[in-house]
Amino acid sequence: MNKTVTVNIGGMVFHIEELAYDKLKNYLQNIRCHFSVSDGRDEIIEDIESRIAEILLQILGKSRQVVTSEDVDQVMSVMGKPEDFSGADDAACSTSQTNGDATANEATIKRRLYRDPDERVIAGVCSGLGHYFGIDAVWLRLLFIIIFFMGFSGLLIYIVLAIILPKAITPTQKLEMRGDPVNISTIRKETESPAVKREPSGISNFFDLMLSGIKIILKGIVYIITAFFAFIALIVLFSIGMGIMAMLGVGGLTIPVFISDQFLSRDQQMWTTVAFILLFAIPAVWLIIRLVKWMFNIKYNTHRLNVAVGILFILGLAVAFFNVYDIARDFAKDAKIRNTVEVLNPSAQTLSLRIMDDPKYDEESQSRIFSTRGGNFSVTTGSDFVFNQDNVDFKIEKAPTDQFELIQIFSAEGRTEKEAMDNAKSIKYNFEQKDSTLMLSDHFPIPKGVKFRNQKVLLILKVPVGKSIYIDESMVDILDDIDNVTNTWDGDMGGHTWKMTDAGLMCTDFDFTTNKSNTVDSDDVDINIDQHGIRIKGKDANDNDKNVNIKIDKSGMHVKTEDAK
């Protein structure tokens, strides 16, 4: 497929391919410059054009519409080269260039800004500008020297121009630089008798070296940045690919499939995949195409591609939005199941509370794929995947009777209330009483086939007044804001025995009211808070050999520095 242009040759309309057009135009231009006005140039050209039209019509016949490059070649072989024409010689060509007739052509030819390597003093910027504006380069050099002395910016302007302006190297570029028409004969002339070169000065050689050095460094930086982004894009693409593969359940990556099965329905998984492809994979590929295009300076029109990628991205947003909405609806309703289990009164005075050992869970806690601390869920790997929900909370309340009681409240969410109820019912929470020890579990499995719908277990232990409980250190993680008379943090309650009094829980083996409990000890800082005030003792941040004592009390704040030894 080639672009065509419509031309008028000898009063006839022709569709001609662009390449063929350039060839024919050059050919006619070439003929034109072989004759002068006095030769009757216009008439000769007219006659020749008429004949060309006739030949072309003959070549095309009825079946073809477009003149190709080969057709023009054929015309040229029939008509012959201008050099073979009699009545004029090459001298006529060069004279027609310099006399007034040529100026009409020149007006339509675009001048281009280049650096002129033939007439340079430093980098040829001034002579290039001179050609462009039609001013003698000397004046521009003078101007630049003045700017140089007015400030450093002059030099900067020069360097910037030297970097961004291309050097006129080929004859075509040199002709464009001077605003001469570019055709076969002028190019030939330029090649055969190039402009006289000015001997490059020492400065210009040095400047050339410096310029190419700067260019190489800039190019290097650009390449490094590009490579970096390409690398990131590749990683993103790779991980997206892995994710998609995993979602589709390709090759061994079944763990995430299991995870997604626990969260999403098949349809939701599919739409999530679609959204991922539209939102990430396609833009990533597009980004790589852009980068490659930019790195290797490939020029082709990607407008349609850009539009397509944009539309797909918006489509992806829509899919993602509706999918997220659909997923959110699965969590719309919630349900609670409450049941009460009697806890046998222990033979001993104190009921011990501890977390049950789950060798599998503990052993594999190292290999949890993900877990949120103090919170929601974890997945253990191994021969059998267990999706564990860690959302277990434990509260202690005063019992109305003299009987220990454990209340289990299972809650879950779902699309409908019935679904939420079913999800709550599916919870199988495990606990065990061995005489005076109550062993609780800090997690519960969500069986395969049941979706994660924010299942929670809330345990409330009712402790009769006068009875004691021992809270093992292992319990600390599931304690949920347990009221006690000393307002002790849950984190500090472990490892102590607490007695239920009328006022609430009270620690019996440790006095949380003493200041000791409030001492923070770290390697460098001691903070002590008591009824007298706050004392902070720590190392001087600026001088390791000094200690700083800060005391804040009723009388104000005191700062004292002392030697560490």
Next chain:
Amino acid sequence: MGNLENTQSQMRKGVLEFCILSIISKGEVYPSDIIDEMKEAKLIVVEGTLYPLLTRLKNAGLLSYNWVESNAGPPRKYYKLTPLGQEHLKELKKTWDELVDAVNQTYHNSTEK
């Protein structure tokens, strides 16, 4: 070799005008017809050569032309000799005959020796 080719082309160029005028003298002709005939006689290889020549002869007043509509392209120029052209052709014919005689004479004399 280059020298020979140069001489040959000079000789052809010299007689080109004479030949064209004599072809046109037969009646109104179209450049293409002239070319066909000239190509046959190996006087012209490429068509482009003809147009500058015709224009020069026309500008010298030796030729005139009529526009004739063509159904195979743009209108064509049909050339014919002006009285001045006929006169010119006569002169050329005379010169040509003399030249042929001169060439024959010098050439034969030189080969007889």
